[in-house]
Every structure is written in C-alpha cells, then in structure tokens.
Amino acid sequence: MVFIFIKLPVWQMSRKVTEFFFILFVSCISCSIPDDENNSTVSGFTATEGIFIVNEGNFMTGNGSLSFYSKESVKIYNDLFISVNKRPLGDVPNSLGIFDDKIFIVVNNSGKIEVTESNSLKSLATITGIVSPRFILFINNKKAYVSSLYSTKLAIINPSDYTITGSINIRRTSEAMIRQEEKVFVSCWSGGDEIIVINTATDRILDSLKVAHEPESMVIDKYGRLWVLCSGSYTGEYFPELVLINTSTLKIEKRFQFGSKQISLLHQN
Amino acid sequence: MKIRFLIPVLLCSFPLGLKAQNNSFNDTIRINEIVVKAKVNENVNSAYRKLTVDSAALSQKRLFSLSDIINESVPLFIKSYGPGTLASVSLRGTGAVHTQVSWNGISLNSPMLGQSDLSLVPAVFIDDITVDFGSSSMFKTTGAFGGLININTKPDWKNGFRSSFDGGTGSFGLWSGSLKAEMGNTGFQSVTRASFRMAENNFKYLNNVSYSNPVYERRNNAGYAQESFMQELFFKGTNSTSSASVWAQSSLRNIPSNILVTDENSGGYQRDEHVRALFSHSKYKNRTTIDLNSGIFYEKLSYINNQASINSVNHSSTFVGKGEWETNLPGYIKLKFIASEELNLVNSVNYNNRKIRNIITTTGIFRKKIFNTAAITLLLKENITDKYVLSPDYTAGIDFNEAKNSRFWIKSNISKNSRIPTMNDIYWNPGGNPNIRNEYCFSEELILGTHPRLTREIDMTFELSAYSGKIRDMIQWLPGESGIWTPENIQSVNIRGIETDYNLKISSDVLNCSVSGYYTLNYSVYHSGPEDIQGKQLIYIPKHQAGGLLRTSYSVFFASFGYNYTGKRFITTNNEKYLNGYFKCNSELGINLFQKGKNRLLLKIMIENLFNENYEVMAYYPMPGRWFLFSLNYQYGR
Numbered sequence: 001m002v003f004i005f006i007k008l009p010v011w012q013m014s015r016k017v018t019e020f021f022f023i024l025f026v027s028c029i030s031c032s033i034p035d036d037e038n039n040s041t042v043s044g045f046t047a048t049e050g051i052f053i054v055n056e057g058n059f060m061t062g063n064g065s066l067s068f069y070s071k072e073s074v075k076i077y078n079d080l081f082i083s084v085n086k087r088p089l090g091d092v093p094n095s096l097g098i099f100d101d102k103i104f105i106v107v108n109n110s111g112k113i114e115v116t117e118s119n120s121l122k123s124l125a126t127i128t129g130i131v132s133p134r135f136i137l138f139i140n141n142k143k144a145y146v147s148s149l150y151s152t153k154l155a156i157i158n159p160s161d162y163t164i165t166g167s168i169n170i171r172r173t174s175e176a177m178i179r180q181e182e183k184v185f186v187s188c189w190s191g192g193d194e195i196i197v198i199n200t201a202t203d204r205i206l207d208s209l210k211v212a213h214e215p216e217s218m219v220i221d222k223y224g225r226l227w228v229l230c231s232g233s234y235t236g237e238y239f240p241e242l243v244l245i246n247t248s249t250l251k252i253e254k255r256f257q258f259g260s261k262q263i264s265l266l267h268q269n
Numbered sequence: 270m271k272i273r274f275l276i277p278v279l280l281c282s283f284p285l286g287l288k289a290q291n292n293s294f295n296d297t298i299r300i301n302e303i304v305v306k307a308k309v310n311e312n313v314n315s316a317y318r319k320l321t322v323d324s325a326a327l328s329q330k331r332l333f334s335l336s337d338i339i340n341e342s343v344p345l346f347i348k349s350y351g352p353g354t355l356a357s358v359s360l361r362g363t364g365a366v367h368t369q370v371s372w373n374g375i376s377l378n379s380p381m382l383g384q385s386d387l388s389l390v391p392a393v394f395i396d397d398i399t400v401d402f403g404s405s406s407m408f409k410t411t412g413a414f415g416g417l418i419n420i421n422t423k424p425d426w427k428n429g430f431r432s433s434f435d436g437g438t439g440s441f442g443l444w445s446g447s448l449k450a451e452m453g454n455t456g457f458q459s460v461t462r463a464s465f466r467m468a469e470n471n472f473k474y475l476n477n478v479s480y481s482n483p484v485y486e487r488r489n490n491a492g493y494a495q496e497s498f499m500q501e502l503f504f505k506g507t508n509s510t511s512s513a514s515v516w517a518q519s520s521l522r523n524i525p526s527n528i529l530v531t532d533e534n535s536g537g538y539q540r541d542e543h544v545r546a547l548f549s550h551s552k553y554k555n556r557t558t559i560d561l562n563s564g565i566f567y568e569k570l571s572y573i574n575n576q577a578s579i580n581s582v583n584h585s586s587t588f589v590g591k592g593e594w595e596t597n598l599p600g601y602i603k604l605k606f607i608a609s610e611e612l613n614l615v616n617s618v619n620y621n622n623r624k625i626r627n628i629i630t631t632t633g634i635f636r637k638k639i640f641n642t643a644a645i646t647l648l649l650k651e652n653i654t655d656k657y658v659l660s661p662d663y664t665a666g667i668d669f670n671e672a673k674n675s676r677f678w679i680k681s682n683i684s685k686n687s688r689i690p691t692m693n694d695i696y697w698n699p700g701g702n703p704n705i706r707n708e709y710c711f712s713e714e715l716i717l718g719t720h721p722r723l724t725r726e727i728d729m730t731f732e733l734s735a736y737s738g739k740i741r742d743m744i745q746w747l748p749g750e751s752g753i754w755t756p757e758n759i760q761s762v763n764i765r766g767i768e769t770d771y772n773l774k775i776s777s778d779v780l781n782c783s784v785s786g787y788y789t790l791n792y793s794v795y796h797s798g799p800e801d802i803q804g805k806q807l808i809y810i811p812k813h814q815a816g817g818l819l820r821t822s823y824s825v826f827f828a829s830f831g832y833n834y835t836g837k838r839f840i841t842t843n844n845e846k847y848l849n850g851y852f853k854c855n856s857e858l859g860i861n862l863f864q865k866g867k868n869r870l871l872l873k874i875m876i877e878n879l880f881n882e883n884y885e886v887m888a889y890y891p892m893p894g895r896w897f898l899f900s901l902n903y904q905y906g907r
Contacts, residue, residue: 087478
C-alpha cells in the first residue's frame with residue numbers, strides 16, 4: 001500500500017483529520033495500478049525430433065493447448081502456443097498438419113486454423129471464416145482441404161498465402177481425410193454413413209460409398225486398401241464396425257462388427 | 270494511465286473546496302446522504318463486522334441491478350460474464366457458495382447451485398442493503414463463510430400517495446424503466462414496485478486473443494430482457510408490525526460464448542422465472558421481541574444450448590419458516606433464540622427424480638455487558654439435515670466501545686461455521702455424491718474503528734478489519750471414473766486479509782458531499798492438493814480490491830463519481846495464467862429540471878466505464894467500454 005500526500009489549500013476543519021482521510025481515499029487508488037507483467041514463457045523452445053500433442057481442452061471454455069514431447073530430452077513441453085504467442089490457442093483444437101516447415105493447427109470450435117513456424121511455433125497467420133473445421137489435408141503447396149463438422153462443404157485453402165480459395169460441396173458433413181494418388185477419401189462422420197471420393201485435380205466428387213454408421217477414422221495399408229472405422233452411434237442404436245475397402249474397385253471386401261456398442265476411436269490421418 | 274488515478278482525486282478535491290465558498294443560493298437541493306458505517310453495540314452481533322449501504326446509493330441507480338451498484342460501496346468480488354448475465358458474488362476470498370444473499374431475512378441462494386445471481390435483483394426492489402461479513406452472518410444464516418448480503422424492503426409510514434418513476438435509454442439498445450408507488454397512512458402501507466430492462470448488448474470490444482492481430486468485434490448473442498413486479502402490504506399496530514410481500518420475475522437471457530468460440534451456433538439462452546412470497550409478523554412487549562417469518566419461493570430455470578446438446582429444465586420450491594425470540598434481562602444480558610426450518614423440493618432433468626431436503630436450524634445467543642464499555646457474545650448453533658445431526662457451530666466475540674467525545678471501538682471474535690452441500694453436490698446425475706460431507710471453517714477476526722466528533726457539518730467513520738480462516742473438507746468437483754465429474758471433500762483453503770472502509774460526509778445549506786470507499790487485501794490460498802498449487806492464490810479471487818463513491822450537489826445540479834479497482838486474478842490453479850487488474854469508473858451528472866408542489870422532475874446522464882477501460886472479469890468474456898444511459902426521474906409526493 002503506497003500512501004500519497006495531497007495537501008488541500010482551503011479547508012476549515014482539522015488539517016490532520018482531513019489529510020488522514022484523503023490519504024486513505026487516495027491510498028485505495030494508489031493500490032490500483034494494474035500489473036502488466038507477461039505470463040511466463042517456455043524460453044528458447046525449439047522443436048526437435050518429437051511429437052506434437054493437440055489438447056482439446058474443455059468444450060466452450062477455450063483452454064485447448066499444444067504440447068510437445070521431445071525424444072531428445074524425454075520431456076513434455078506444455079502450453080506452447082500461448083507461451084510463445086501470448087494468446088490462447090482457442091476452443092477445441094482438433095488436429096494439426098505439418099507442411100513446408102509450418103504447422104497448421106485446426107481449432108474446431110474457434111472456426112480457424114492457426115499457422116505457426118514449425119520450430120519456434122511463432123504465429124504466422126490465422127485463417128478464419130471456416131465453419132467448424134476438423135482436419136486438414138495438404139494436396140500441394142497451393143492447395144489443402146479442410147473438413148467440417150457442420151458445413152456440407154470442404155474448404156479449400158492455400159497453405160502458402162493462408163487464404164481460402166474455394167470449396168467442394170459434398171452435401172454432407174466431413175471428418176477424416178486420406179489421400180491415395182489422385183483420390184482423397186473423406187469420411188462423413190456426424191450422423192453419416194458414407195465415404196466420399198474426390199478427384200484432387202478437378203476438386204470434384206468422383207464417387208461415394210455407403211459403409212456403416214458414422215465412419216470416423218481411416219488408414220491405408222501397405223496393400224493400398226482402405227480401412228474405415230465406423231463408431232456406430234453414441235445413442236447405441238448402431239454397432240461400431242471396421243470396414244475394408246478396395247480403393248480401385250470401391251467395393252467393400254470385409255466387414256467386422258464389434259460386439260460392444262462403445263468403442264475407443266483412434267485417429268490416424 | 271496515471272491521469273486516470275488522479276482524476277478521482279481532483280474530483281474529490283473540487284467539491285471540498287466549494288465548501289468554503291460563501292454564497293446565497295436558495296434553490297439548493299439536498300441529496301440523500303450515503304451512510305456506510307458500522308453500527309456499534311446495538312445488536313446481538315455487535316462484536317462482528319457489518320456495513321450498511323444507505324438507500325441513496327441505490328436511488329442513484331434505480332435502473333440497474335444489484336450487481337451493478339454494490340461494487341462501489343462494498344468490498345466484494347462479482348463474477349460476471351457480461352452485462353445482464355450471471356453475476357455471482359463472493360466476499361472475503363471465498364467462493365460464491367460461501368456468500369449468501371437474503372431478502373428480508375430469507376435466503377435467496379438457489380438450493381441447487383447454492384449461489385445467488387445479483388443481476389436478477391432490480392435496484393428499485395431494495396430499500397437498504399446491509400452486509401454481514403464472515404462470522405457475523407452466523408446470527409442470521411448458515412454456511413456463509415464469506416458473509417451475508419441482506420437486501421431489505423421497508424415501509425415509509427407517511428400519509429398519502431407517493432411515487433417515483435424512472436425511464437431511461439442507453440447504449441447497446443438498452444431500455445429500462447422502474448416504478449415505485451407507495452400509499453397509506455401511519456398504520457398501513459402498500460408499496461408496489463415494477464421494473465423492466467432490456468438490451469441488445471451488442472457492444473464493440475477489442476479481440477486481442479483470437480487472431481494474429483487484434484481486431485475489433487461486436488458481441489453477439491448477449492441480449493437480455495427482464496421484467497419484475499413486487500407488491501408489499503405493511504401493517505403497524507400498537508406493539509406489532511406485519512407484512513406480506515410477493516415478488517414475481519421473468520428473465521430471458523442469451524448466454525454468449527467466450528470470444529475464442531466463433532461458431533455462429535455457439536452460445537445458448539437461459540430463462541429464469543421466480544415467484545417469491547414472504548409473510549412476517551413482529552411483536553414487541555416490554556423488553557421482549559418476537560419475529561415470525563415464513564417464505565415460499567418457486568424458481569424455474571431453463572438453459573438451452575443446442576450446440577452442446579443441453580436442454581436443462583429445473584424446478585425448485587423452497588418453504589421456510591423462521592421464529593426469533595429476543596429479550597433483555599437485568600444485568601445487561603440479552604438472550605436470543607432462533608429456530609428455522611427450510612424444505613427444498615427440486616424437480617430437475619439433471620436429477621434421477623424429485624428430491625426433497627429438510628434443514629432444521631436452532632440457534633442460541635447470549636450477550637452480556639461487562640464493565641461499562643465492553644460486552645461479550647456467545648452463539649451456539651445446531652443444524653439438522655434430514656436425519657443427520659451435524660456437529661454444532663459456535664462463535665464467541667468481545668467488543669469494547671469508548672464514546673466520550675469521539676467514538677472508538679475494538680471488536681474480536683472466533684468461530685466455527687459449517688456449510689451444508691448443495692443439492693447438486695448430492696443429487697446431480699451423473700456425478701452427484703450422496704456421501705458428501707459438509708464443509709467447515711474456523712475463523713478469527715479483529716476490528717478497529719473510529720467515529721471522531723468533528724464539526725456539526727462533518728461526519729466521518731473509519732473501520733479496519735483483519736481476518737483469517739481455514740476452510741476444511743472443502744467441496745471440489747473432480748473428474749472421476751469414466752471422466753464423470755463428481756464432488757469430493759478434498760480441498761483445504763487458508764484465507765487471511767484486511768479490509769478498510771471509510772466514510773466522510775459534509776452537509777451545509779449550500780453543499781452536500783459524501784465520500785466513501787474501501788480497500789481489501791486478501792490472500793486465499795490452497796492448503797492441499799498437488800504440490801504445484803499449494804500456497805497459490807485461488808482462481809478468480811483478487812488479492813487487491815478498492816472502491817469508492819463521491820456524491821455531491823450544488824444548487825440544482827448533482828453529480829457522483831464512483832470507481833472500482835479489481836486486481837490481478839489467476840485463472841489457473843498453479844497461478845501461471847492470470848487476468849490483469851482493471852480500474853473502472855462511473856459517473857453521473859444530473860439536474861433538477863422542475864420542482865413544484867409535490868412534483869419533481871430530474872434529468873440524469875450516466876457514463877459507465879468513463880475511461881473506456883478494456884477489461885474482462887472472466888477470461889475471454891469482454892466487458893463493454895464507455896457507455897451511456899440517459900434517464901428521467903419523476904417523483905410525486907416524495
């Protein structure tokens with residue numbers, strides 16, 4: 001508490017009492033100088049060989065964050081984005097993609113993609129105006145697709161100048177995306193049951209295939225076959241299934257139904 | 270920045286200088302004075318700290334809610350997500366569940382959440398506010414470790430009809446109106462109050478967290494509308510008074526998301542509907558007083574958030590009966606017994622089925638004067654919830670008062686207080702814990718105060734309080750099995766701090782001026798939990814807070830200036846992240862436009878957040894910058 005003396009030029013009452021109360025009043029003000037210190041930072045952080053971890057945080061609370069596990073130091077660095085850029089990452093960061101020494105962090109409920117340098121994590125740009133983005137898939141240095149939980153269009157962005165260049169109307173919402181040569185397979189997760197195939201040269205739909213309820217994550221194995229994990233439904237109405245698809249014929253080759261209506265989902269993008 | 274802090278000082282200096290002027294204005298109006306002072310040796314809780322906020326502070330902002338007006342006069346912290354949104358209150362570094370709000374002696378805290386929402390209390394529905402800090406609350410309620418805010422209505426036993434109407438419009442689509450109409454005589458009074466308030470609340474703010482570069486944006490989904498009505502009847506007999514009051518209210522509020530959420534579909538809305546009825550009867554005979562109070566409260570709260578798939582509808586009813594018997598015995602002994610019963614019925618989609626809880630509380634109070642200038646106070650309280658008898662609460666206090674010329678007092682007390690878990694703690698589905706125990710708090714307090722005798726025109730009061738407390742078995746919700754959050758009695762918190770408040774009034778034929786304010790320093794730290802949080806300040810509990818209010822009138826003009834400083838607040842338990850402190854000033858300028866017979870018309874302009882401070886009370890929920898409210902006040906017969 002810092003006291004500041006102020007003497008009043010004209011006053012009829014006891015001077016000491018006057019000063020006492022003015023000091024008291026002013027003291028309350030003088031205590032009110034706000035702090036402008038910065039939050040603590042992860043000093044000198046540089047990403048080496050390791051793993052980036054996207055932490056969703058709590059829905060609607062904006063406490064999502066980015067961590068990094070360093071294989072070299074066997075340490076985990078937390079809260080990297082806010083530490084480096086002095087602002088929070090956003091609400092429900094869902095995934096990230098690394099392209100051309102840049103990290104593209106897809107922040108779902110903030111409707112944006114944060115672009116940072118891959119080593120320093122220093123912010124380069126924020127791509128906004130995307131409805132509920134979920135995943136990003138890089139096609140080339142001028143084109144990347146972004147899936148959406150609520151929009152029936154895939155957004156097309158330019159990863160070099162960070163602009164939205166177009167969209168592909170797939171008439172369904174989208175989740176995971178995976179590429180095989182000129183084709184991109186898009187899973188229609190929320191309430192859907194299809195895989196959409198897109199031609200990356202024309203940005204048009206090539207085909208679609210009904211799989212099982214809520215196809216979520218996908219991988220392509222060493223034989224070029226597509227494995228699709230369908231989560232069923234959270235209401236328990238449908239069983240989860242694992243579906244094997246021949247990517248040339250787009251025929252379902254195998255189908256495995258899980259006995260339990262609850263399944264842990266592993267993303268492999 | 271510094272000039273902001275000088276301006277209040279200059280504003281304070283200005284009217285004080287005017288006092289010395291010799292002039293002969295005949296049309297000076299007198300504003301009602303603000304009294305913020307401690308009562309000494311009057312009640313059974315005289316050894317405890319209390320504040321009284323006079324009605325003048327309320328009349329200044331009759332178009333506002335309690336959350337908007339109390340910060341400049343009372344050292345408390347209000348958690349607000351924006352104008353019109355939920356505004357929970359905490360005193361002395363405790364949580365919102367540790368601070369209670371009562372209406373004419375009956376608690377307004379929700380039996381489900383355990384909190385009160387001050388934004389739902391229109392200022393025109395209050396005639397005075399008293400605040401019982403810490404253990405002082407034990408004389409009226411249970412579990413208010415931080416304190417108790419009493420909002421009271423009281424009749425003015427005058428003959429005839431009187432009324433006051435306020436209408437105003439302001440920034441961000443704000444429209445507001447309030448009415449108070451009184452009628453009666455010395456034995457009967459009818460008081461009718463009504464209030465409405467609505468706002469788009471689409472204020473501009475600087476978003477410096479969502480993008481690479483700061484951007485100005487407008488708040489959306491933040492509008493609200495609130496309508497309230499209260500009717501009271503008061504009867505006064507030879508040795509008794511009786512009253513009946515009904516308070517009905519409806520409020521619809523959009524609940525905006527934090528600014529990190531940019532999805533257009535985010536956010537929800539909340540509808541609150543209340544009907545509250547109170548009946549009271551007081552009888553005085555010789556040295557004995559008997560008070561009987563009963564209340565019936567019904568509340569419906571609906572919260573809809575489509576994006577989060579929430580459709581929560583909650584009905585709660587509370588029936589309260591309370592009897593108080595107080596007598597003065599020879600030997601300067603005062604005895605008081607209080608018995609109360611509270612029955613809560615809750616029907617919620619978040620509970621398995623309808624839940625009922627019954628709480629019986631009995632309190633015995635003994636106060637005896639020792640020597641001429643000192644008195645001791647003892648209180649013993651027993652709470653019974655449903656079938657369980659809880660360990661008794663107690664407090665003991667001593668107060669010393671010297672009042673030859675100037676008044677000077679020293680008070681001290683110790684206590685043990687308990688808080689019964691909320692019904693959400695017990696019954697919430699999923700996660701409610703039926704085995705949850707009550708929290709308890711041991712506390713000590715020392716109070717020094719003075720009321721020096723100065724001149725006839727000048728009156729001042731100063732009080733300093735130092736307090737400490739230990740909250741044990743504190744309830745905290747934690748993620749349990751399958752990620753379901755559940756309450757546990759695991760947290761311990763240590764609290765210590767000081768509070769000062771002062772009041773200075775100058776009254777003369779020419780000038781009226783009052784200056785009041787407070788400063789608090791509070792440390793509320795985790796005593797248990799992981800190592801990295803032990804000894805760290807609780808989240809959203811500022812260490813420093815200050816407030817002040819200056820009111821003055823000169824000729825037909827009147828003005829006020831208020832400020833509130835809230836210090837840095839940590840937003841993570843390890844204290845790594847925090848919100849900067851903010852300094853918010855409000856001012857009012859007015860003129861008495863017309864006064865003839867019983868009629869009077871006042872024009873006012875209020876400027877809120879005068880210096881356009883960019884601040885947040887809760888992280889990522891921006892508050893509005895400078896904004897205005899123009900209002901007219903018509904009074905008849907007052």
